Amino acid sequence: MDRASDHSLDRSSDRSFNGRLFGPGIDGAGLEVSASWLGKLLTIDTELPLNIRASDLQIAAAGFNMRQLQVSWQDGEDAYAFFIEQEEARAAFLATAPQSLQASLADARKARHRIDTRFHALLGAYGLYLALPAILLALFLFNLDRVVGWAAAKVPIGYEAKIGNMVLAQTRAQSQVIESGPAAEAIRQIGGRLTEGSRYQYRWLLVRNEQVNAFAAPGGVVVVYSGLIKQTDRPEELAGVLAHEIAHVELRHSLQGVIKKAGFSILLSVVMGDWSGSAIGGGIATLTEMKFSRDAETQADEEGLRRLVKANISPQGMPEFFGKLAKKESGGPDLSMLSTHPASQERMKMLQERISQLPARSYPPLNLDWERIKASL
Ligand SMILES: [Zn+2]
Structure with a gap:
């Protein structure tokens, strides 16, 4: 003591x-x-x-x-x-x-500092795992789109660009890309006007493919098939398709589609910031035939029209092109785009209504030699 x-x-x-x-x-x-x-x-x-x-x-x-x-x-x-x-x-x-x-x-x-950092990441993952049953329940009880929208909103723009790069690499590897020439140049020129001031850095790809199709990947990759350009009668029709696809990028529909297809494993990546990319591959594979909800299509039409007007390009090309495709006889070209973008009466009516609501004005025609451009394909 x-x-x-x-x-x-x-x-x-x-x-x-x-x-x-x-x-x-x-x-x-x-x-x-x-x-x-x-x-x-x-x-x-x-x-x-x-x-x-x-x-x-x-x-x-x-x-x-x-x-x-x-x-x-x-x-x-x-x-x-x-x-x-x-x-x-x-x-x-x-x-x-x-x-x-x-x-x-x-x-x-x-x-200890290293472990602390890892520990917080682990806690985040663990917390998510605990939350997963609740998330799944919410999906079935409420709204899948809302949960996907939540996940998409958490994806940084830079990561969207990485998904876009994967699509770009995949498209280049699997298809014949037309790198230059008047048609590729026309896509870049019109696309550039429609995306001025965008937070995305757009990449335009013209692919030699007789199907009538175009699609947009997250992060600003827009792919147009040569078969689609062949079905257009004037550049404003191509502009209409591009504007619609650009809208899918800007409204993050493409990203949400990839998340839906890739499944909820991607939610973990989203929350963890672990962008290993493996979970996303499956979502990309189906981009060409990705079908968005009717709401998303309507939004893309409206946003597309807005962009056309803002770029001083006649918005008429959009309903013109889709309406024309719907009238094509079967046995003609493969109209893949119609399977994801049906030119329904309802849709055409909506487009015409929106256009008629715009202030009356004339648009200078796109100054492109369209016959020469189509002949180059
Ligand atoms: Zn669409």
Whole structure:
């Protein structure tokens, strides 16, 4: 007793730190003890005080989430470990440790920082897993589109561009891209006018394919088949198709479609920011025949018309082209686009109504030699 109280007098209390000591002859749960630095000696208050030289100590971050400092040493055959867990105790230990230990303390701090970062990521993932049943339930009870919209809204623009790059690479590998010439140039020129000021960096691809089709990938990749251009009678019709596809990008319909197709594993990537891309591949494969909801199509029509007007291009080309396709005889060209964009009476009526609501004005015709452009394909 005397010895203990004497001891507590010869050091200031803020220089001591509590921890749990493990070693030979100590109960498995460890022993709560107080310790302090005496110069280069770590002094641990036990019945027989332990004095260990700093140079004999090994220090590491340990425990759940690396929140403990683990101080360990050998005494002959015997191994000891002293765990400091409380924030204040760790601070006191670190503040009063001899200079010679600072290097290994810095290492322990770094390890803990790394673990902290990982731990927060893990917590996020774990939290999501816990939330998944609730998310799935919400899907069935409420609205799939809303959940997908939520996920899409969390995807950074830069990542959308990465998805677009994958589509670009895939399209280049699987199809014959017409890199230059008057038709490719016309797409770039009209597309450029329709996307002025966009937050996306658009990439335009003209593919040699007799199908009448066009589609948009997330992040601003627009693919047009040569077969579609052959079915147009004037550049305003191509502009109408481009404006509609651009609207799907701007309204993030393409991104939402990829998320729907890729399934909910992508939700994890969205929340975790882990863009390994593997979950997305399946969503991209079906972009060419991706069908959006009727609401999304209506939105894309409206946004497309708005962009045409803003770019000073006649919006009539849009209903003109889709209406014309609907009248084509079967046995003609493969009208793939009609399967995803039916030119229904309702849709045509809506387009004409919207156009008639616009202030009456004339639009300068697109100055392109359309017959020459079509002949180049
Ligand atoms: Zn569409």
